[in-house]
Amino acid sequence: MTKATAKSPWVVHVNCNSCNGCDIEFLACLTPMYDAERFGVVHIGSPKHADIMVVTGSVNHRNARVLRNLYEQMPGPKVVVAMGICPATGGIFADCYNVLGGVDKVIPVDVYVPGCPPRPEAMLDGILEGAAILAQKQQNTPTVKPVMKLKIVKPAPAPAPAEAPAAAGATGEQAVAK
Amino acid sequence: MENMMKWLNDPVVRSVLALILAPVLGGIIMGLDRKITARMQGRMGPPLMQPFYDIIKLMGKEPFVLHRPQILYTMLHLVFMMITVVMLVTGQDLLMVLLIHAFSSIALVLGGMSVRSPYSWIGSQRKIMQILAYEPILILLILGIRLRDGSFLGSAVLESQEPLIYSMPLLFLAFVCVLAIEFGKSPFDVSSSHHAHQEIVRGVYQEYAGPFYCLTEIAHFYELALGFGLVMAFWHTNILCGFLLETVVFLFLLVVDNAFSRLTTGWMVRYMWTVPLSLALANLIWLWR
Ligand code: SF4
Numbered sequence: 001m002t003k004a005t006a007k008s009p010w011v012v013h014v015n016c017n018s019c020n021g022c023d024i025e026f027l028a029c030l031t032p033m034y035d036a037e038r039f040g041v042v043h044i045g046s047p048k049h050a051d052i053m054v055v056t057g058s059v060n061h062r063n064a065r066v067l068r069n070l071y072e073q074m075p076g077p078k079v080v081v082a083m084g085i086c087p088a089t090g091g092i093f094a095d096c097y098n099v100l101g102g103v104d105k106v107i108p109v110d111v112y113v114p115g116c117p118p119r120p121e122a123m124l125d126g127i128l129e130g131a132a133i134l135a136q137k138q139q140n141t142p143t144v145k146p147v148m149k150l151k152i153v154k155p156a157p158a159p160a161p162a163e164a165p166a167a168a169g170a171t172g173e174q175a176v177a178k
Numbered sequence: 179m180e181n182m183m184k185w186l187n188d189p190v191v192r193s194v195l196a197l198i199l200a201p202v203l204g205g206i207i208m209g210l211d212r213k214i215t216a217r218m219q220g221r222m223g224p225p226l227m228q229p230f231y232d233i234i235k236l237m238g239k240e241p242f243v244l245h246r247p248q249i250l251y252t253m254l255h256l257v258f259m260m261i262t263v264v265m266l267v268t269g270q271d272l273l274m275v276l277l278i279h280a281f282s283s284i285a286l287v288l289g290g291m292s293v294r295s296p297y298s299w300i301g302s303q304r305k306i307m308q309i310l311a312y313e314p315i316l317i318l319l320i321l322g323i324r325l326r327d328g329s330f331l332g333s334a335v336l337e338s339q340e341p342l343i344y345s346m347p348l349l350f351l352a353f354v355c356v357l358a359i360e361f362g363k364s365p366f367d368v369s370s371s372h373h374a375h376q377e378i379v380r381g382v383y384q385e386y387a388g389p390f391y392c393l394t395e396i397a398h399f400y401e402l403a404l405g406f407g408l409v410m411a412f413w414h415t416n417i418l419c420g421f422l423l424e425t426v427v428f429l430f431l432l433v434v435d436n437a438f439s440r441l442t443t444g445w446m447v448r449y450m451w452t453v454p455l456s457l458a459l460a461n462l463i464w465l466w467r
Binding site for chain 2: 001003004005007008010032035037038039040042043044045046048049051075076077138
């Protein structure tokens, strides 16, 4: 199972006020030129199917809770890859009044890929690094799970979806500080 | 050898064999599909066993549902698909097979509808449109078999000496369109496309997570194996010819998948209810005695 996990990292991409440079570059990784699918990487739309969350952009006060919500919707084991210099430190936007400056202020980050934007090769490397960490986490989670122990996630109240009860919080996963 | 054949004819043994082999076959078909598609687009593509890695990985994820009925719907989806496979290999009533298969899809739609997520709803509605588009053709197909062999039983088809494709070539063409819909191939991939994971077409799977998503994937493997089993049944007298037919259909679907873009649900229903439906009806005319 560890091997299978390392071979099939499904990626969800979250844009937290990025300048779009990283996003375009990241999507370009999926084209035939770089072909991320040969490593089993699939670009997934729903955080509920994803193993790796790729975050681009410096996080601001407004989308921090969206980011946390999305992170909590991912079933564990999960890995966060910070793509670009913005999600690492805030990058060129670090001095803005609204910017938190770094994804790790909101959710634990496992891999930082520096660059503005990073080269596609570096991005692929980052994702594969993330897959390796994912496999490690999979190994470290206790294998004897109670079969039908379920975690019920209450849907967010309809008018204000941002106020979802944080019932889905992951276990005490700590960031592998790099 | 004789003993072996007798043993294979035992319905229980057959069902167990089919239940074990079908997902393996389905997974390999899907792996081939991804590989060949990648090659057609000039990419390397994932390894052949990628679908199996995916489902093993999904099994190991955290069980994660929105509410308990969702588990029930997922299970129903898989179990009814398995029942369809068993009924088909034991040669049961084809109408019953059709209805149970339809119920399996409906369970998936119910699961998608049962949560309060607009993506899931839209995806489910598209899935319903799909079911609406292909069911009439399947009914006509079964009617054609009834007219030819005088029985609704699947075993009657296998017992007849003449392959189905001789007497119903037009119905076969209509059936290929149905296959394209069920496998999520362009231009019919309005729901559950293999390749557009981040678009609304995967909406119906949106709210399934972890092991439960894995169950729907396994059900899809069964569906793939089922579809190809049916193609095989069109030329059951000669296994080699059946296999050839299957390969041709598979490659044809892949080429069409890569050459066309996705069209709207309305177009799909209009198309399915005109061209393949009239093909099927025309075929019925000369079967009518
Ligand atoms: S790292 Fe550079 S390219 Fe990427 S989002 Fe920040 S400013 Fe844009």
